[in-house]
Amino acid sequence: SYSFCTLLGQIYIMKSFMAHLQKRSMSNGVESMKAYLAEGIPSKLPPPYKFNDAVDHAPPRKQILTPAEKELALRNALRYMPAEWHEELAPEFAEELNTFGRIYMMRFKPTEYEMLPYSSLDYPTVDKKAAAILTMIHNNLDKRVAQFPDELITYGGNGATFQNWAQYRLTVKYLCEMRADQTLVMYSGHPHGLFPSHVDAPRMVITNGMVIPNYSSQDDYERMNALGVSQYGQMTAGSFMYIGPQGIVHGTTITLLNAARLYLEKDSLAGVKFITSGLGGMSGAQAKATTIAGAAGIIAEINPHAARKRHEQGWCTLLSESADEALDIMEEHAQAGKPVSVGYIGNVVDLWERAVERNVEVHLGSDQTSLHNPWAGGYYPVGQSFEESKEMMSKDPVAFKKAVQETLVRHAAAINKLTEERGMYFWDYGNAFLLEASRAGAAVMNEDKSGFRYPSYVEDIVGPMCFDFGFGPFRWVCTSGLEEDLQLTDELALEVLSDMEKSSPPEISQQMADNIVWIKGAMENKLVVGSQARILYADDMGRRRIAEAFNEAIRDGRLKAPVVLGRDHHDVSGTDSPFRETANIKDGSSFCADMAVQNFAGDAFRGATWISLHNGGGVGWGEVMNGGFGLVLDGTPESLRNLNSMLHWDVNNGIARRAWARNPNAEFAAKRAMAENDLLKVTLPNHAKDDIIKAALA
Numbered sequence: 222s223y224s225f226c227t228l229l230g231q232i233y234i235m236k237s238f239m240a241h242l243q244k245r246s247m248s249n250g251v252e253s254m255k256a257y258l259a260e261g262i263p264s265k266l267p268p269p270y271k272f273n274d275a276v277d278h279a280p281p282r283k284q285i286l287t288p289a290e291k292e293l294a295l296r297n298a299l300r301y302m303p304a305e306w307h308e309e310l311a312p313e314f315a316e317e318l319n320t321f322g323r324i325y326m327m328r329f330k331p332t333e334y335e336m337l338p339y340s341s342l343d344y345p346t347v348d349k350k351a352a353a354i355l356t357m358i359h360n361n362l363d364k365r366v367a368q369f370p371d372e373l374i375t376y377g378g379n380g381a382t383f384q385n386w387a388q389y390r391l392t393v394k395y396l397c398e399m400r401a402d403q404t405l406v407m408y409s410g411h412p413h414g415l416f417p418s419h420v421d422a423p424r425m426v427i428t429n430g431m432v433i434p435n436y437s438s439q440d441d442y443e444r445m446n447a448l449g450v451s452q453y454g455q456m457t458a459g460s461f462m463y464i465g466p467q468g469i470v471h472g473t474t475i476t477l478l479n480a481a482r483l484y485l486e487k488d489s490l491a492g493v494k495f496i497t498s499g500l501g502g503m504s505g506a507q508a509k510a511t512t513i514a515g516a517a518g519i520i521a522e523i524n525p526h527a528a529r530k531r532h533e534q535g536w537c538t539l540l541s542e543s544a545d546e547a548l549d550i551m552e553e554h555a556q557a558g559k560p561v562s563v564g565y566i567g568n569v570v571d572l573w574e575r576a577v578e579r580n581v582e583v584h585l586g587s588d589q590t591s592l593h594n595p596w597a598g599g600y601y602p603v604g605q606s607f608e609e610s611k612e613m614m615s616k617d618p619v620a621f622k623k624a625v626q627e628t629l630v631r632h633a634a635a636i637n638k639l640t641e642e643r644g645m646y647f648w649d650y651g652n653a654f655l656l657e658a659s660r661a662g663a664a665v666m667n668e669d670k671s672g673f674r675y676p677s678y679v680e681d682i683v684g685p686m687c688f689d690f691g692f693g694p695f696r697w698v699c700t701s702g703l704e705e706d707l708q709l710t711d712e713l714a715l716e717v718l719s720d721m722e723k724s725s726p727p728e729i730s731q732q733m734a735d736n737i738v739w740i741k742g743a744m745e746n747k748l749v750v751g752s753q754a755r756i757l758y759a760d761d762m763g764r765r766r767i768a769e770a771f772n773e774a775i776r777d778g779r780l781k782a783p784v785v786l787g788r789d790h791h792d793v794s795g796t797d798s799p800f801r802e803t804a805n806i807k808d809g810s811s812f813c814a815d816m817a818v819q820n821f822a823g824d825a826f827r828g829a830t831w832i833s834l835h836n837g838g839g840v841g842w843g844e845v846m847n848g849g850f851g852l853v854l855d856g857t858p859e860s861l862r863n864l865n866s867m868l869h870w871d872v873n874n875g876i877a878r879r880a881w882a883r884n885p886n887a888e889f890a891a892k893r894a895m896a897e898n899d900l901l902k903v904t905l906p907n908h909a910k911d912d913i914i915k916a917a918l919a
Contacts, residue, residue: 254334255345258355261394262329262387266306269313270327277526279369279378280598281615282322285443291318297449298324301387322447322615325372329386336362336370338752341700342782344397350424350830350853351396353785356700356752357461357851358382358393365534366465366751368501368527373410375463376501378591378599380455380838383410384446399424409452410459421859423831427461429454430836437836437843439596453594453837456790460833460849464696465750466505466536468789471739471758472683472694473510476648478735479682480585481514484646490516491558494551496576497650498569499589500537501527507589508537508562513746516585517554517561519547521569523601523610528564534750537564544575552581570603570628573635583645586636587678592653593841595625600657602628626661633663640675648678649800653840656800677804684805689879689886691760691872691894692732693792697771699753701782707753708744709779713770714757715740721763728889732758756789761872761894768854768864776856785830786852786864790838794820794875796847800840808882814846816878821848823870828852828863869898877903 286294298314299307314324338360344352361382364370373383383389392412395405401420406413407427430451432441445451457463477495481487495518497507508531511518520537522528531537538561541547547565554561565572569590576583591599601610602624614621632654639645649655655673658665667674679688687693699706718740722733740757748755759767764786774780788795796802799811821834829850838847852867854860873894879887883906891903 250335250337251339251343254339255343257331257333259345259394259397261390262301262303263390266309267328267332270330273371276364276370277368277524277530279321279372279374280611281320282447282597283443283615283618284319284322285440286318286447290444290448291315294318294324294448298326298385298387301326301385301391318447321372322443323372324385324449326385326387327371329390330371331386331390336364336367338363338698338702340702340782346397346399348399348401348424349783349855350401351399353700353783353853354425354461354831354851355393355396356702357698357785358389358396360465360698360752360754361458361461361463362389363751366463375455375458377455377458378501378594379446379453379597380458381410381452382454382458382461384449384452385410388412409450409454421828423825423829425831426825427454427459427831427833428835429459429833430842431834432836439842442837442842443597453842454833454835456796456835456838456847457787457849459835460790460851461831462696462787462789462833462849462851464698464752464754464756466509466531467748467750467754467756468506468696469694469756469791470506470509470513470748471756472687472789472791473506474513474739475687475735475758476650476678476682477510477514477516477585479686480646480648480678483682485584490514491560492555493517493584494555494582495519495585495587496521496551496572496583497587497589498522498572499591499652500524500531500564501591505531505536507587508564509746509748511562512538512560513742515560517551517559519551519563519565519572521565521567521572523566523568523607525566525607528566532564535747536562536750538562540564540566542566544572545579547572548576548579548581568601568603568628570632570635573632573639577635577638580643582643583639586639586645586647587650588632588654589650589652590654592657593837593839593844595653595657596622600625600628603631629658629661630663633658633665636675637664647675648681649673649675650678653800653844656840656844677801679801680804684802685884685886687732687758688793688802688875689805689884689890690729690732691793691876691890692729692758693760693795693872694756694789695759695764695767696754696756696787696789697767698785698787699780699782700785701780702753703781704749704753706780706782706784707749707755709774710755710771710784711740711743713774714755714767717766717770718759718763721766726893728886729760732760736763760890761869761876762897764868764872765865768852768868769861772854772856772860772864774856775854783853783855786854786868787850788871790835790847790849792875793872794878795849795871796838796845798838798840798845798847800844802839802845802847805884806879806882810878810882816875817846817848820871820874823874824848824850824867827867827870828859829867869901873901873903881906883908 341352346352404418498521500522797814803811834848880891
């Protein structure tokens with residue numbers, strides 16, 4: 222008994238000591254961050270970069286610049302640096318350009334402090350809203366979160382927070398110096414400067430990839446990005462609103478649940494088999510969503526580092542390098558009615574073709590490879606290793622493109638076989654799979670060639686069941702960095718939703734019930750990677766009431782620091798994307814971008830702390846226009862005013878557009894919103910009968 226008690230005491234002392242060391246290490250890290258964050262371009266040239274094997278790295282990009290353009294790229298990079306350093310840095314930057322296809326300025330990545338989402342209370346800023354933005358930027362670049370942290374790529378293969386480390390250094394310097402009556406203007410990662418404004422103006426205005434429309438091809442992007450003049454900000458990378466794979470896990474869970482309800486007539490996914498691909502950035506949500514929903518699934522991932530990262534973070538149940546073993550595990554768990562997410566390390570086409578050969582019954586299928594970026598690391602050809610593919614991509618891009626397109630044809634053929642012969646329900650997860658497969662000549666078009674044979678998940682599920690009603694991926698970040706703050710926000714959100722459910726109309730009762738189940742299980746599902754953040758599909762009223770509760774809790778001290786509100790750009794109003802977000806808009810306007818641009822502008826003068834507008838995101842450069850915001854709640858009456866004005870517009874703009882397209886659920890939501898606020902007047906459509914139209918054109 223004595224020795225047992227002694228052992229327990231020793232364990233307690235050891236744990237306390239380790240906690241003390243961890244706290245002291247964090248404290249030292251904060252002090253280093255405070256000391257160096259505001260220095261900008263350092264006065265002394267940092268030592269050369271040492272390659273970091275501990276993190277994944279972006280593949281070399283294709284060499285697209287002419288010799289004259291390479292000179293221009295080098296001149297563009299050196300303008301960030303003092304002239305006395307040019308002689309030493311020019312050959313180094315040239316080597317980066319010739320090796321990686323980009324100039325990242327690796328030696329300027331800070332080594333004095335770690336890229337972590339520090340508490341907003343710790344940043345050495347003049348303005349506390351600027352401090353909240355710094356928390357978000359550092360979360361985007363945290364190695365636990367970012368896909369390729371040293372190359373400043375947050376997710377999606379090429380979704381960049383900045384183009385180079387000089388841009389990072391200048392941006393954080395400006396944020397440290399910013400006053401409440403200044404606005405920082407960002408051009409594709411480049412800090413254009415601090416400009417006088419006023420206290421109610423956004424602290425930051427961001428644009429990414431804004432190019433003349435006729436110059437928005439994939440090669441135009443590669444060229445401009447290599448020159449250092451534009452970047453692909455994805456959706457939440459270049460807008461500083463990424464929260465790791467949690468960012469889409471609620472939407473992915475909703476998609477799985479509703480696919481089973483609509484097409485399998487199942488309320489439970491126990492016994493349901495699901496195959497998809499992608500564990501890298503946002504796609505990493507698929508594994509967690511599979512088990513939360515209760516299915517047995519396999520998620521293929523060609524990049525071993527990405528697959529192992531998700532497994533180590535607890536987002537994937539187990540890993541396998543054998544397609545047969547992965548299929549066996551899925552079958553065993555489905556038969557037992559137990560959830561599992563198997564990360565198959567290999568090419569998804571090998572997995573699909575093996576499922577066909579074995580005549581496996583797969584109930585649900587999708588794909589989330591980064592086909593918005595097909596020729597630069599978003600998709601890899603079958604029959605080659607990951608490393609062989611990367612080498613071909615850099616050295617022989619023409620052959621790589623041909624191999625990718627041949628792989629897409631095989632990929633689609635295997636899916637077609639399972640849908641036709643085994644009754645699998647397949648959807649495009651908005652990653653441009655069907656778009657690029659069609660361009661490759663795969664059999665993915667419908668009979669009259671007017672569209673794809675498979676729907677986008679937005680077209681069939683999320684669009685009519687969520688976006689049209691105003692439900693979308695609302696998110697928040699507790700900038701204190703405290704888990705107890707996040708837990709309190711969950712409790713506040715649950716309290717609001719439970720109260721709202723009592724008076725919710727039957728049209729949205731399922732959405733409300735799903736949200737309550739989600740928020741109740743949020744902590745247990747261990748969704749946090751990086752910042753203390755949460756995702757929740759909520760409508761306008763839900764977002765505003767939850768935000769009001771947060772603002773009150775900050776005011777009275779229950780929450781220890783400001784809370785950042787945001788959303789994925791993939792939302793009710795934020796994105797115009799005919800192959801994803803606006804896929805269920807059928808009045809001919811799905812290729813129009815008024816909604817996203819109007820949303821960006823409207824958020825600016827309704828109280829957003831920062832706003833962003835991007836070319837590209839999700840489906841790809843030139844295919845999408847999308848925007849987002851960040852809104853800092855600090856417990857003040859001004860925050861209360863801003864959240865009610867801005868969040869109301871941010872949702873109802875999209876509802877109004879969807880209602881005008883004659884989407885019935887959006888018409889219902891628009892009428893409900895007008896009944897709640899008599900200042901809102903939405904133009905609603907009159908419906909013409911089919912026989913009148915046909916007779917007129919006969």
